[in-house]
Each structure stands twice: as C-alpha cells, then as structure tokens.
Amino acid sequence: MSADGERTDEGGTGAELIVYTRPGCPFCTSLRAGLRRQDLEFREIDIWQEQGAAAAVRAIADGNETVPTVVLGDWSAVNPSASQVLDAVREHAPELLPESKPGLVSGALNALGLRQTD
Template identity: 55%
Template sequence: MGTTQVEFYWRPGCPFCAMLRRGLRRSGLPVREVNIWSDPEAAARVRAVADGNETVPTVFVGERALVNPSMREVEDAVRAQAPDLLRTAAPARRRWWPFAR
C-alpha cells in the first residue's frame, strides 16, 4: 500500500508552520495536519526524527521525514516517495507543479 497523504506536524504560533501550511493547502495534495501540542504521540514522532527536539514544521511523506522543510523540499519528496499523490491532488490547486495545466 502506498502513501495516501502528506503528514504535516505543526504547533500554534509557529510562523514557519503557517507559511508551509499555506503552500500545502494551495498544492491540493491530501494533507493530514497534526498539532503536536494536542497529540503526545505526534510530539514523540517529531522528536524521534529531530534529534530529540520538537522542531516544527515536520513533514512525513511515506517514511521520509523532512524537518523544517521548504515547499520545494516537500514537492521533491512527493515526486520521489509518493508520485501517486500527484494524481489525487485537486486539479484546480496544483499550479505549483510545473507540469500541471
């Protein structure tokens, strides 16, 4: 079974999270947003990939973890790890993909 969504771990008040959230929402990709302050297991998952820190935003594309990524890094990870997500992205919102029409 492939990856069905991008997992976006964030916390309230984080400006970097807000910036990446805007890009993810515009992308049309299926995204699961998880507030690490509301979910102790999510916070632990972030710490496991961020040298023990609760660094957000942290994004998972399949098993690949991206700590404080740019939207471009997320795009590259989706292309490499979960290309099927490109077909599920909302067509009207995929403008940032160079091959989208």
Template identity: 50%
Template sequence: MSTDDPDGTAAEQPERAAVEFYTRPGCPFSALLRKQLTRKRVPLREIDIWDDRDAAATVRAVAGGNETVPTVFVGGHAMVNPGSREVLEAVRAYAPDIFPEQPRQERRSRWWPPWR
C-alpha cells in the same frame, strides 16, 4: 447493502493519501508552509504535537531530540522544517499517488511580436 463485506461488516472507504504535517499552534513557519502547500493543492493531515504526545515523540525522534515544527512525513520520508519545493519533490519521489500527474498546459506569452 452493497457496502458490506461478506462477513457483514461495513467496508471502509480507502482514505486518500496525504502528507503528514506535524505542527503546533502559533508557529509562523508551519503557517507559511501550510499556505504554500495548500496553494499547490497538496493534501495535508495536520497533527498538533501539543495535543498528541506520541506525535511529539515522533518529531523528537527525527529532529535530534527537539520538537521542531513543521516536520513533514511523505511516504515514510521525514523532513524537518522543509521548504515547499522540498516537500513537492518528496511527494513526487516517495508518494506519487498523492498527486496524480496532470498534463502540462501550454504556456502562452502575454504578448508576441506583431510580425509573427
């Protein structure tokens, strides 16, 4: 039982940090942002504000009383209807552990002059 703590309870595996993504079914803005962030491999924890009253209250608290989605939280920083660039910048600034820095790959052009 190597996963047990000394008190006999099972040790919890640390959950990978994720961007909190508040949404509702059928929202085209949420669908677009989800697609863009998924393409960039940003881990999302989606929360449906129609299923979770506390989530809806959280969104209203940061969105001026409205249930505007997508509302995104990154490391405690709230963004209402952000663009993907804004979310990625927030991840780098407020939660860099979500996205470990990866080495940049050298970009090669598709063609080059024959005299080089």
C-alpha cells in the same frame, strides 16, 4: 494508520503526507500555505494536542520538537519548504499529486470547444 504515517487499509501505496505543527508557529503557517497553493492534501497533527505526536517529532528532529516536521512514508524532513515537500511527493508518492488543472487560456479554450495547439 500505523505510527509511521502508513495507511493500513487496502488500496494505493498507503502513503500519507503528514505535517506536524503547533499553534503560533510562523514556519508552519508558511508551509501550510505553500502546500495548499500546490493543492497537496495533507494531514496536520498538532504536537501539543495529539498524544505521541511530540515524541514522533523528537525522534525525527534529533530530540527537538522542531516544527513543521513532515513525514511521507520513509521520507521525513524538519522545517522543509513547500517545494521540498512537493519534490518528495513526486519521488515517493506521486499518486498524492493533484490532477493537473488547465490554465486560464487552455481552460477557456476547452470551455469553448476549441483546442490550443503548440
């Protein structure tokens, strides 16, 4: 993994969703919850625990240690909403989107061997 969040191994575009956080941050808690509701996988980095993480955030956030800061390849954002992150994933790394899951009705119909028609 390189410092900018790009995977250095083979396969895919190498994009990884990185969320820089710190303990006790309510905005971090909110973003984590929103990303989990969207079933987005991400790597969380605590800027107080991981060496170099605070410096990475300062480089993105105009010298401030503002969290959450999110990085996805060349895209980054300071204190974004979950929907802004989801939009960035759609645009920059759609392979990170979760597979679509059937809703309750279509899932139940599929389980019964029936198909829902439009």
